Amino acid sequence: MNNLLIVLSLWWLLLAPPQALAEPAPLSIPGEITVPFRGVDHSALRGFAQDRITHITFHHEGFAGTDSDLFRRASAARDRQTIDQRVRNIHAYHAGDAGLGMFAYHYAVDKAGNIAKGRPVSLKPSTRSTAIGSRNLADFAGHFAVVALGDFNHESLTPAGRLAYVRVMSEAQRAYRVPTAQIQPHKHHAATSCPGTHILKEAGALREMVRHYSLQAELVGRGCLKDTPDGKWGPKSRRALRAFSKANRGVVAQPEVSDVALFGMLDAPGAACR
Structure with missing residues (x-):
């Protein structure tokens, strides 16, 4: 009986239509x-x-x-x-x-x-x-x-x-x-x-600008930063990240420029400054 079940399972897998390849979500940039x-x-x-x-x-x-x-x-x-x-x-x-x-x-x-x-x-x-x-x-x-x-x-x-x-x-x-x-x-x-x-x-500087811009864009979207993102990390951006961290304990444990902070924000889409 067990052998029969195995044969039937393999037969079903051979006849089943192949699954479509998953695709990355399409990207759309405002103004593109x-x-x-x-x-x-x-x-x-x-x-x-x-x-x-x-x-x-x-x-x-x-x-x-x-x-x-x-x-x-x-x-x-x-x-x-x-x-x-x-x-x-x-x-x-x-x-x-x-x-x-x-x-x-x-x-x-x-x-x-x-x-x-x-x-x-x-x-x-x-x-x-x-x-x-x-x-x-x-x-x-x-x-x-x-x-x-x-x-x-x-x-x-x-x-x-x-x-x-x-x-x-x-x-x-x-x-x-x-x-x-x-x-x-x-x-x-x-x-x-x-x-x-x-x-x-300037490849290294560009990479850091991307991370800065990403953090700034998230902070702007959550009402923590009033400036337009520009990839340049300054006092306003630092204050905004600290304010976000304080308002959302545990989302960003250390308010520092890092992937940990960025991905923590991305994992908490509802977190915002109050």
């Missing part, structure tokens, strides 16, 4: 621009489904290499385009010649601070970079990717572009509970110079 993508190569996207986000990677467009004259000429033409035009142009290359299926990143930001939505977060990013120490393409399963439009071997982030970059990463950090240590430049995971020398110089 939705770009219509045409000519998506769905066959190239097979095998790129991902069921969760564990890392955040930041990239740059990087169109000029080490050629400063090419950068001047190409950036002048790009600066005349809107962010949706630039993303569509990159998408055409990624879907066509690069064989990446569609625009490779989940979000893009420009130097004016505009934010454009890219590929769905249910698809992992796809780049042509190889794994460190290997000829195989790097695998970005579990990654959320944002690209800064421009070539940051030749230019630096503008204040507006930096804030948009940080804001997108903060939204992803809070939506998917990504530890700050797992917010890294593309170069950290692949044999590449991306996101360019100038962004790499």
